[in-house]
Amino acid sequence: MRRSPRPGTVATLVLVLALAVGCTQAARGGAPTAVPAAPGAPAAPGTPLVVPNLWDTQAAIDAWIKSGRWEAEVASVTAQAGGWIEERAKAVSKPAIVLDVDETALSNWPALRANRWARIVDGPCDLEHGPCGLREWQKSGKAQAVRPVLALARRARQLGVAVFFVVTRPPELMEATRRNLRDQGYEFTEVIGPPKDAKYPSSSDFKAGARRKLLNEGWNVVAVIGDQETDLAGGFGERFYKLPNPVYRIR
Numbered sequence: 001m002r003r004s005p006r007p008g009t010v011a012t013l014v015l016v017l018a019l020a021v022g023c024t025q026a027a028r029g030g031a032p033t034a035v036p037a038a039p040g041a042p043a044a045p046g047t048p049l050v051v052p053n054l055w056d057t058q059a060a061i062d063a064w065i066k067s068g069r070w071e072a073e074v075a076s077v078t079a080q081a082g083g084w085i086e087e088r089a090k091a092v093s094k095p096a097i098v099l100d101v102d103e104t105a106l107s108n109w110p111a112l113r114a115n116r117w118a119r120i121v122d123g124p125c126d127l128e129h130g131p132c133g134l135r136e137w138q139k140s141g142k143a144q145a146v147r148p149v150l151a152l153a154r155r156a157r158q159l160g161v162a163v164f165f166v167v168t169r170p171p172e173l174m175e176a177t178r179r180n181l182r183d184q185g186y187e188f189t190e191v192i193g194p195p196k197d198a199k200y201p202s203s204s205d206f207k208a209g210a211r212r213k214l215l216n217e218g219w220n221v222v223a224v225i226g227d228q229e230t231d232l233a234g235g236f237g238e239r240f241y242k243l244p245n246p247v248y249r250i251r
């Protein structure tokens, strides 16, 4: 059974979103709500389950991204990666880097903001009023580059390092994805996506397999950069760099 990188329901996604930023809400001093533990929950009998307030969490995410802190944290990570790429570009043959696309090379924040930060995958995209289906948004090719990542990719190319994108977007979106990346200034050797009708237990199975294939072709993957743990899991690279994503989690 394939574990889809596209979560199933809005409710699930909202819960993931809320849990992912629970600490943020707590750090802001908001009062968490204590509710009785649900039957079967992994808490000792009588232990209250602390959950964040969803409205506050959505507002916190919005403020954090608008403030520029998200991009600043991305830049901090890409600076570390850049140092390593500079060093390794001169030291190995056929150097390459592997980048994820969504919330790494390109930002989907406008679509997610229209959904109050829920990751709604299907349906039409109404950016102004919401909801905005993510696939329709991706098909439009309007996503903006994540600036520190674009700068890193450009520097890598200057150093003679090949840039590969490995992405779990569906095959029918590959052409729009390539066009969007080029329009935003990315130059690359290849955008690698899953074959039609392919099934993978998780996103990381496909992504690690794609990197193994690059290594088998003689590329030295010196750095792998993505916003999800599943972008990085499974090896087949020298160093792995995790970008922040306060909104969703891909398994």
Ligand SMILES: [Mg+2]
Residues within 6 Å of the ligand: 100, 101, 102, 103, 104, 226, 227, 228
């Ligand atoms: Mg991503």
